[in-house]
Amino acid sequence: MKKPGKRPKQRLVVFCCENSAAKAAESAAGDPMLKGVEFVRVPCAGRVEIRHILKRIEAGAAVLALACPLDNCKYIHGNRRTLKRVDRVKQVLKDAGIEEGRVRMEFLSSVDPHKLVNVIKEAKRP
Amino acid sequence: MRRVLVIGSGITGCAAALELAHQGYSVDVLESAAGVGGKILGYCCKATIECARCGVCVAHTRVAQAVKHPNIRFLAAMSLQSVRRDAKGFAARAVQQHPAIRLSACTACGACAKACPARCITRYNRGGLVQYSINHAKCLRRRRRACAKCVAACPAAAIAGDGLSGAADLSADAVLVATGHQAFDARGKPWLGYSQVPNVLNGEEAEAILANRMFLRGPNDDVAFVQCVGSRDPELGRNYCSAVCCAYATRMARVIRHRNPASNVTVYLIDLQNFDKTFSRLRAQLAAEGVRLVRSAPSSIDPLPGGRLSVKREGVAGAAAVAEHDVVVLSVGMGPAAGAAELADQLGLRRDEFGFFEPGTPGVFVAGTCAEPRSILDSIASGEAVAAQILEALADPGRPARESTADNPNLRKIKLSPGVLVLGGGLAGARVAGELKALGYRPVVLEQAARTGGGASSAAEFERLLADVDVLTDATLSRLTGCIGSFHASVRAGKTARDIDCGAIVVCTGNARQDAGRDLFDFDRILPAGDLAAAVARLPRKDRPRAVGIILDLKVEETNAGTAQAFQTALRVIEQHHAEVYVFLREVRVAAKGLETLYDDARNAGVNVVKYEGPLRLKTIEDGVEISARDALLGRDAIILCQMVGVSPCGLSAAADAGLAALLGVHTDCLGQMQDNNAHLFPALSNRPGIFLAGACRSRYHPPEVIADAKAAAMRVHSLLSRKHLIVELSNATVETTKCALCLTCARTCPHGAMTVDDEKRKAVSRPETCQRCGICVGECPARAIELPASVIE
Numbered sequence: 002m003k004k005p006g007k008r009p010k011q012r013l014v015v016f017c018c019e020n021s022a023a024k025a026a027e028s029a030a031g032d033p034m035l036k037g038v039e040f041v042r043v044p045c046a047g048r049v050e051i052r053h054i055l056k057r058i059e060a061g062a063a064v065l066a067l068a069c070p071l072d073n074c075k076y077i078h079g080n081r082r083t084l085k086r087v088d089r090v091k092q093v094l095k096d097a098g099i100e101e102g103r104v105r106m107e108f109l110s111s112v113d114p115h116k117l118v119n120v121i122k123e124a125k126r127p
Numbered sequence: 128m129r130r131v132l133v134i135g136s137g138i139t140g141c142a143a144a145l146e147l148a149h150q151g152y153s154v155d156v157l158e159s160a161a162g163v164g165g166k167i168l169g170y171c172c173k174a175t176i177e178c179a180r181c182g183v184c185v186a187h188t189r190v191a192q193a194v195k196h197p198n199i200r201f202l203a204a205m206s207l208q209s210v211r212r213d214a215k216g217f218a219a220r221a222v223q224q225h226p227a228i229r230l231s232a233c234t235a236c237g238a239c240a241k242a243c244p245a246r247c248i249t250r251y252n253r254g255g256l257v258q259y260s261i262n263h264a265k266c267l268r269r270r271r272r273a274c275a276k277c278v279a280a281c282p283a284a285a286i287a288g289d290g291l292s293g294a295a296d297l298s299a300d301a302v303l304v305a306t307g308h309q310a311f312d313a314r315g316k317p318w319l320g321y322s323q324v325p326n327v328l329n330g331e332e333a334e335a336i337l338a339n340r341m342f343l344r345g346p347n348d349d350v351a352f353v354q355c356v357g358s359r360d361p362e363l364g365r366n367y368c369s370a371v372c373c374a375y376a377t378r379m380a381r382v383i384r385h386r387n388p389a390s391n392v393t394v395y396l397i398d399l400q401n402f403d404k405t406f407s408r409l410r411a412q413l414a415a416e417g418v419r420l421v422r423s424a425p426s427s428i429d430p431l432p433g434g435r436l437s438v439k440r441e442g443v444a445g446a447a448a449v450a451e452h453d454v455v456v457l458s459v460g461m462g463p464a465a466g467a468a469e470l471a472d473q474l475g476l477r478r479d480e481f482g483f484f485e486p487g488t489p490g491v492f493v494a495g496t497c498a499e500p501r502s503i504l505d506s507i508a509s510g511e512a513v514a515a516q517i518l519e520a521l522a523d524p525g526r527p528a529r530e531s532t533a534d535n536p537n538l539r540k541i542k543l544s545p546g547v548l549v550l551g552g553g554l555a556g557a558r559v560a561g562e563l564k565a566l567g568y569r570p571v572v573l574e575q576a577a578r579t580g581g582g583a584s585s586a587a588e589f590e591r592l593l594a595d596v597d598v599l600t601d602a603t604l605s606r607l608t609g610c611i612g613s614f615h616a617s618v619r620a621g622k623t624a625r626d627i628d629c630g631a632i633v634v635c636t637g638n639a640r641q642d643a644g645r646d647l648f649d650f651d652r653i654l655p656a657g658d659l660a661a662a663v664a665r666l667p668r669k670d671r672p673r674a675v676g677i678i679l680d681l682k683v684e685e686t687n688a689g690t691a692q693a694f695q696t697a698l699r700v701i702e703q704h705h706a707e708v709y710v711f712l713r714e715v716r717v718a719a720k721g722l723e724t725l726y727d728d729a730r731n732a733g734v735n736v737v738k739y740e741g742p743l744r745l746k747t748i749e750d751g752v753e754i755s756a757r758d759a760l761l762g763r764d765a766i767i768l769c770q771m772v773g774v775s776p777c778g779l780s781a782a783a784d785a786g787l788a789a790l791l792g793v794h795t796d797c798l799g800q801m802q803d804n805n806a807h808l809f810p811a812l813s814n815r816p817g818i819f820l821a822g823a824c825r826s827r828y829h830p831p832e833v834i835a836d837a838k839a840a841a842m843r844v845h846s847l848l849s850r851k852h853l854i855v856e857l858s859n860a861t862v863e864t865t866k867c868a869l870c871l872t873c874a875r876t877c878p879h880g881a882m883t884v885d886d887e888k889r890k891a892v893s894r895p896e897t898c899q900r901c902g903i904c905v906g907e908c909p910a911r912a913i914e915l916p917a918s919v920i921e
C-alpha cells in the first residue's frame with residue numbers, strides 16, 4: 002500500500018549527447034540507478050531545443066540534459082548553446098511558478114560512467 | 128598492399144595505425160598486454176564543467192576506431208621473438224605469451240566471461256571502447272590445467288585454441304616502434320613512503336581511482352600532490368622533465384576542489400610546466416579556485432597517529448616546514464618501457480642517455496612516449512606525423528578505399544581539388560609544404576614578408592623544403608570563398624592579383640607578436656631575445672656588455688621554445704664574450720627532450736637564473752637597463768643592471784593575426800591563438816573542415832614540436848585529398864524557403880561555416896560537405912525554418 006503523503010516518483014528524462022553521456026550510459030548499463038530513466042540520444046547537446054525540454058516537463062517529467070564538458074564539444078560549442086537554452090527554460094519555469102530544478106544540465110565525458118550514475122542519482126533525489 | 132608492423136597498441140600506435148590503415152595500408156599491431164590501448168585505459172577524465180584537455184576521452188575514441196578498422200589487426204598478448212630484414216622489408220616472428228582474445232573477431236557478446244570458471248575474463252567498456260581480455264594471472268591454463276571453456280563458449284571463434292604455444296609470422300615493409308613508457312616506481316625514493324605509508328598513492332593509482340569514483344578517498348580529505356617524483360632528478364639518473372605530471376596533477380587538483388570546494392589541495396612543485404594552449408588562464412584559474420602551489424620538494428612523508436600524513440619540506444631560508452595532509456599523490460614521471468633494451472637490440476635502435484629511443488634506422492620508425500615523455504595529445508600528433516613519414520619513406524602515399532555512391536540516391540559525390548594553399552613560409556609552413564611535396568602534392572606557399580624563413584631560418588633547410596614549390600612572397604590573402612574540397616582564394620602578391628583554387632588550406636602564420644613588442648624594444652639595448660647573441664657579436668669589443676639580461680614570461684607564460692632559446696643564447700654570450708648573464712623567468716620550462724640538460728649546462732656555465740614573481744620592470748638609465756622584480760625564491764626584490772636585455776617575444780603575446788582568423792572563419796581561443804581550445808581538434812584541425820593549422824599560430828613554438836605539428840597537418844591534408852572525392856550524405860540541415868527570414872543567425876552560430884546564402888531562392892542553405900549535422904542552427908533559428916532530417920527527437 003502506498004504511504005499517504007508520499008509523492009509519486011517523478012519520471013526522469015535524460016538527454017544524452019551521443020559523443021559523451023550516451024557512451025557513458027552504455028558503459029554504466031545495468032546499474033540499478035539507471036532503472037526507469039528514459040534516455041533520449043542526441044547527436045549533440047546543441048540539438049536539444051527549448052521546446053523539447055518544455056514538452057517533457059509539461060508531461061510531468063524532470064529533465065536532465067547531459068553534454069560534453071565545455072570546450073569538449075565535437076561541434077565546438079553545441080553544449081554552450083544548450084546551457085543558454087536550459088537557463089532560459091529555468092527562467093520560464095520560474096515565471097510560471099514551477100520549480101526550476103525540474104530541468105538540470107550537467108557536463109560529463111564519455112569516459113566518466115561513474116559520474117553519469119552520480120548525476121542521475123542527484124537528479125532523482127526529490 | 129603495403130604492410131606495417133606497429134609494436135605497441137597505446138594511443139601512439141593506434142593513432143599512427145589509423146592514418147596508415149586509412150591510406151589502404153594493412154597494419155598489424157603487436158601488443159604484449161592482454162588488452163589494447165596502453166596506459167590511457169587507467170586514466171580519468173579531468174574536466175570540471177569545463178574540459179581540461181587531458182585527452183583521455185579523445186584517446187579512447189581513437190583506440191575504439193582503430194579496433195573497428197578493417198585494415199588493422201591487433202595481436203594481443205604477443206611479443207616479438209625475432210625480426211630480420213629481407214628483400215621485401217622485414218620478416219618478424221611474434222609469439223603468443225598466453226591465451227588471448229582476437230579483437231578483430233570478438234563481437235563483445237560476453238559468452239566467454241560467463242563460461243570461465245576462474246573468472247579471469249574481464250570486460251573493459253569505457254569511452255566507446257569495448258574489449259574483453261583474459262587476465263592471465265588467474266587463468267587455469269597458466270597452471271597447466273586443462274581448461275578451454277572460453278574457447279568452446281566463444282561463438283565467434285575469437286579465442287585461439289592452442290593457448291600458450293601460438294606464434295605468428297609477420298611480414299612488413301616498415302616497423303613502427305610505439306612501445307610507450309613506464310611510470311617511475313616511487314619506491315625508488317623511500318623517504319616519500321610509497322608502498323610503506325598508507326594513503327600515499329602514485330599518479331597512476333590516483334588516475335585509476337578518479338576514473339571510477341568521485342574522490343580519491345573521502346570528500347573532505349586534504350590532498351597534496353608531490354611533483355617531479357622520478358623526474359628532473361640527476362641523482363636517480365633521470366634529469367629530464369616528464370612533461371605530463373604537472374598537467375595531470377594540477378588538473379586532478381582542480382577536479383578535487385571542484386567536487387568539494389571546501390577541501391584543501393596543495394601541489395608541491397619546483398616549476399610549473401606550460402602544458403596547455405591557454406596556460407596563462409589556467410594559472411589564474413588555479414589561483415582563483417584555491418589550489419595551493421608550494422614551491423618546494425618534500426624531503427619526507429611520515430604517518431601520524433590517527434592516520435594523517437606529515438609532509439616535511441624545506442621552508443623559507445632553509446628552515447624546515449611541516450604540513451599535514453590526508454592523502455598524498457606522488458606525481459611519478461615517465462621512463463622507458465620494460466623491455467626497451469631488448470627491443471633496441473632486436474631492431475638496431477639507439478637509445479638516449481635515459482633509455483628513450485632515438486629516431487629510427489631505415490625502415491624502423493619511432494613515435495610517442497618511447498622516444499620522449501609526451502602527453503596524450505602530443506602522442507597523437509607524433510603518431511600522425513610518423514604515419515606521414517612512413518608513407519614518404521616507402522614512397523607510397525597509399526589510397527583510401529573507394530566508396531560507391533551507385534546504389535544510394537542520398538549520397539553525393541563531390542570532387543576534391545588537389546591544390547593546397549599553405550599560408551606562411553616560416554618553419555611550419557616550409558615543413559608542411561615539404562611534406563606535401565613528398566606526398567605528391569603541389570602546394571602554393573603564401574608569405575607576407577619579402578622572403579620565407581619566418582622566425583626561424585636555416586637557409587639550407589628552407590631551400591631543400593621549398594625547392595620546386597610555388598612560393599609567393601610579399602603576398603597576402605584578400606578573400607576566401609568556397610569550402611572544403613573547393614576553396615577559392617584571392618591573393619595579392621606584390622602588385623599582382625591571383626586566384627588560387629585549392630581543396631585544403633594549411634595555416635602556418637605564426638603569431639602576431641611583433642606588435643606586442645613595439646613599445647618595449649628600442650633595438651639597441653632592449654631587443655628580441657633571438658637577436659641578442661648576434662647583436663652582441665656585432666658590437667666592437669670595447670663596447671660589449673658586461674652584463675646581459677634575458678627575460679621570459681613577461682606578459683604571457685613562456686613555452687619550451689622560449690627557455691631553449693634563452694639558455695642557448697646565454698651559453699653563446701658567455702662562451703664568446705664572457706659576459707655575466709641573468710635569465711629572468713617565472714618557471715623553468717623544460718618539458719621537452721634535452722631541455723633539462725641544457726638548463727643544467729647553462730647553470731654550470733655560470734648563467735644566473737632568477738625566478739621572479741609579480742611584475743617585472745625595465746628602466747633604461749644612462750649606463751644600461753635596470754631590471755627589477757621580486758625574486759620568488761629569496762622572497763625579496765632583485766635589481767640588476769644589464770647593458771643589454773633580450774626579451775623573449777613568446778612571452779609578450781600569444782595572439783595570432785586576428786584579421787586573418789576572421790577572414791578564414793577560423794576561431795581563436797581566449798588568448799587569441801588560432802584554433803578553439805578543444806581537444807578533439809588537436810593537433811591540426813580547425814572549426815572549419817578543410818582548413819588545418821600548424822605551428823605558432825596554434826601555440827606550438829619549440830622547433831621539434833612545430834615539425835611534428837607540420838607533419839601531422841600534412842598527414843591530415845593527405846588523408847582528406849587522397850580520397851579524390853568526398854562522398855557526402857544529403858542529410859545536412861535544410862532550410863524552408865517560406866520560413867527563412869534571412870536573418871543569418873544560422874550562419875553566425877554554425878561553428879563550421881556551413882551556412883551560406885542562396886541568392887536566387889533568397890534563403891540560407893547549408894553545404895552538405897561542411898555541415899556536420901550537429902543541429903545547432905536548428906535550435907538557434909528564430910523562425911524555426913531549419914530541419915535536420917537525420918535525427919528527430921520530438
Ligand SMILES: Cc1cc2nc3c(=O)[nH]c(=O)nc-3n(C[C@H](O)[C@H](O)[C@H](O)COP(=O)(O)OP(=O)(O)OC[C@H]3O[C@@H](n4cnc5c(N)ncnc54)[C@H](O)[C@@H]3O)c2cc1C
Pocket residue numbers: 134135136137138139140157158159160163164165166167170181182183205206207305306307308309310311329330331334371374375459460461464465466470494495496497501502503504506
Ligand atoms: C601517472 C601518469 C598520468 C598521466 N596522465 C596523463 C594525462 O592526464 N593526460 C595526458 O595527456 N597524458 C598523461 N600521461 C601521459 C600518457 O600516459 C602518455 O602520453 C600516453 O600514454 C602515451 O601513449 P603511448 O602509446 O606512447 O604509450 P603507452 O600508453 O605506454 O602504450 C604503449 C603500449 O605498448 C605496449 N608495449 C610495450 N612494449 C612492448 C613490446 N616490446 N611489445 C609489444 N607491446 C609492447 C604496452 O603494453 C602498451 O600497451 C600520464 C602519464 C603518467 C605516468
Ligand code: SF4
Pocket residue numbers: 070073110112171172173174177178179180181182183184185806
Ligand atoms: S579531454 Fe576533457 S572531457 Fe576528455 S577526458 Fe580529458 S578533461 Fe575529460
Ligand code: SF4
Pocket residue numbers: 354355356358359367368369370371372373374397398399400458460718
Ligand atoms: S616539472 Fe616536469 S617532471 Fe616535474 S612534475 Fe612538472 S612535468 Fe613532471
